[in-house]
Amino acid sequence: MTEKKFDVAVLGGGPGGYVGAIRASKLGLRVAVVEKDHLGGVCLNCGCIPTKTLYHTAVSLEEIRKAHIFGIKVNNPELDFPAAMKRKDDIIEMQRRGLNFHFKSNNIELIKGTGKLVSRDTILVTGPGGSEHHVSASSIIIATGSSAGNVPPFDLSMEGVVDNTGILSLGRLPESLLIVGGGVVGSEFANIFASFGTRVTVVEILPRILTTEDEEVSKVIHKALKLKGVDIHTSKKVEDFSRDGGKFVCRLSGGEKVEAEKILVSVGRVPNSKNIGLEEAGIEVDEKGYIKVDNRLRTSAGNVYAVGDVNGGLQLAHLASNEGKIAAEVISGKDSVMDYRVIPWAVFASPEIGTVGLNRAQAEKKGFSVCMGHFPFSSSGKAYITGETEGFISIVTDKETGEILGAQMVGPRASDLIHEVAVAMNGEMLIDDLASTVHSHPTLSEAVMEAAEDCFGIATHKS
16 A cells, blocks of 8 residues: 655645645645545535526626616517526536646645545545555645435435436526525526526525525525515425326415426535544544534644534535635644634625624624614715616624624625625724725715725715
8 A cells, every 4th residue: 555645635625725825825834635526515516606607697697687678679588598508517617627736836736545544643545446556644624514414304315306416417407496594605596597598486483584694685685586586485394295107296384385497406515524533643523423523623633624614614615625724824834813803795686685793683692882884875976877786785883892793785786796795804903994985986885885884974975
């Protein structure tokens, strides 16, 4: 059995693993990454990148459909679903090649195969042909991610029942789609497929969709999806189902029946922490199987780190990447600490959602005396120009100090605009600084300034 030695060995080549590997290499360490599949993990191969590629197709299609409001005549635009899916696959492939190039240019060795820790400093890798060899390193980063879980009464092994990977591999556009779960993934796919022309039904067991978002934000998306023809059932679950020809017939709690050609299960993910040698390495996990880490991403094993979904934090690709960077810096001897205070995220529905920090309810629960700034896009000149006046920007501040505690946005380019507030928070700017920063006109970013001004009741374009 062969053995290779490195300063750092990374188990998993997703956004936490590959970014951590590149940072470690740039800091002068000799690095290897063990990956059984393609680099990029869920995000690149069956998550962020392909989903947002299809989202852009959906948005473009909707833009063409409403072109008449700009004085442009277009006759019945049609979706070429196979072409849209091919473009998605082409983008994934280009990104994969890009990652392989970055690995080569940073002298990172990619070792293909399934890895399992056999000690705190050694990974046993079983290659595609069954060959085995040891990869030893002074430090190890676990970045194995998470996977979709089964949700009764469905099983992902059933034909026609799919997860995020399966929905992105469809050969043709389904006539009807039942989405089990109205969270981020479910809402994004509901928006995409409704725009494509599929009859979409969403079933959510909680009282509203997008419960991770502010309630007012959730209401805007609920309304937008309903206007697209999405049938939304909240406080309901699928009790049982049967097959009738090529369709599922599902009975919901309350007695309603829903028919669908395909079913997307978009609730529940489980950490990929089984069968990777955690017991052999003496690494502690919680009751759900997530690896316990400190604020430097260190596990109970000391020289072993865990980043991304597998450690139980927010399941965000960019958070995993930042954790990978911090772990690499700690390994290299830097006094780096993971700060979770300013982590923005986006939901790519129509309109988009951008969130960072605390909402009002969360801030008040923490004991802050809250001052809110609120500005609707219906008062934005640029929003009128682009025909996207739905939504708003809210900024949450500490009334006593002017500290910016968070922001919630739903509207045009919210996924980009949220970072204006995130930068201000990270730089410890006060709401006064944001309100007094001159913004170009006409721009959507002016709405951020006016929301900040509204904390003082002086927003120009808000009556």
